[in-house]
């Protein structure tokens with residue numbers, strides 16, 4: 001536990017998946033906001049070294065006994081739920097695992113929270129629940145028709161949470177992230193997925209010479225340069241939104257779903273150019289076919305989060321790439 005841990009009377013928040021990329025940044029912001037994060041994570045993709053702002057309970061969200069014992073020991077006031085499998089491409093290869101962990105695990109976590117008398121959850125959802133854009137930027141009322149089992153597993157949990165919120169008094173907010181990227185500017189934590197499949201860390205590793213180059217998946221999309229468009233959002237801006245959502249639920253405010261993206265679309269080629277400029281290094285780029293399950297364009301209309309949560313994303317693409325570069329190069 002780091003020296004920045006909070007006083008003994010700070011309200012405890014159980015952070016499922018808090019040893020991972022987004023969850024660890026949320027712990028950082030929770031601690032700064034006066035909460036005491038307790039991480040519950042099976043370390044399947046997380047890192048013990050990322051757990052710096054409170055205790056770690058090693059456990060699987062599919063395991064009711066481990067969950068009950070963590071809830072009994074720490075008595076949280078709310079749950080932030082990041083735990084799960086995250087890669088779109090993987091979900092096309094092993095869909096059963098995605099339903100098992102993302103749906104089965106979420107239902108177990110919700111049930112354990114309810115047994116413990118906890119009534120508030122902030123859930124990590126995704127723009128992948130929308131599927132192909134009927135219009136862009138996408139607002140929260142855009143039809144949800146996922147293109148892959150990953151997106152569908154997240155949508156199923158959103159729907160269960162919405163029913164529980166409406167009918168049972170178990171309150172929740174689903175935060176639909178667009179593409180999380182960047183790192184803690186102080187370099188304490190950053191993005192480390194194993195294996196790494198995300199575009200920005202792969203580009204940075206190529207710029208650092210740790211990879212031979214970078215393959216662009218699809219150059220025949222109907223976009224301004226033929227490559228797919230994404231809305232990259234800084235991981236600490238996501239973390240800020242979690243604190244805002246948590247405070248809203250704890251204050252008795254309404255639940256619901258919110259898009260978290262900067263509202264700016266970036267093509268894969270534009271991302272490559274930004275990494276070249278920020279790093280001052282060249283990157284060998286090859287063209288490859290489209291990746292199964294990928295949407296052509298995913299850009300957020302973030303006005304609901306700005307108006308209702310008071311969310312103010314602070315980082316633009318340059319800031320995202322700079323903090324990611326510093327973390328990987330440092």
Ligand SMILES: NC(=O)c1ccc[n+]([C@@H]2O[C@H](COP(=O)([O-])OP(=O)(O)OC[C@H]3O[C@@H](n4cnc5c(N)ncnc54)[C@H](O)[C@@H]3O)[C@@H](O)[C@H]2O)c1
Nearest residue numbers: 017019020021022042044045046060061083084124177180
């Ligand atoms: N990274 C993104 O761009 C992005 C975008 C949209 C949504 N999300 C969602 O945000 C959440 C966090 O993503 P991330 O990038 O930090 O991923 P991550 O893999 O770094 O973190 C997920 C964490 O969950 C843990 N976990 C996995 N299965 C578990 C289980 N059965 N029991 C307990 N812990 C388990 C892992 O060990 C890991 O620490 C995920 O739910 C993901 O779907 C991420």
Ligand SMILES: O=c1ccn([C@@H]2O[C@H](COP(=O)(O)OP(=O)(O)O[C@H]3O[C@H](CO)[C@@H](O)[C@H](O)[C@H]3O)[C@@H](O)[C@H]2O)c(=O)[nH]1
Nearest residue numbers: 086088126128178179197198199215216217228268291294
């Ligand atoms: O080697 C690579 C890797 C990615 N890409 C492209 O870069 C873009 C971004 O890809 P990636 O960083 O893998 O993110 P997404 O596939 O958009 O998925 C992320 O963002 C989603 C929301 O958009 C989340 O739901 C997922 O959890 C998260 O993995 C996509 O067009 C990819 O096809 C490449 O061209 N080459």
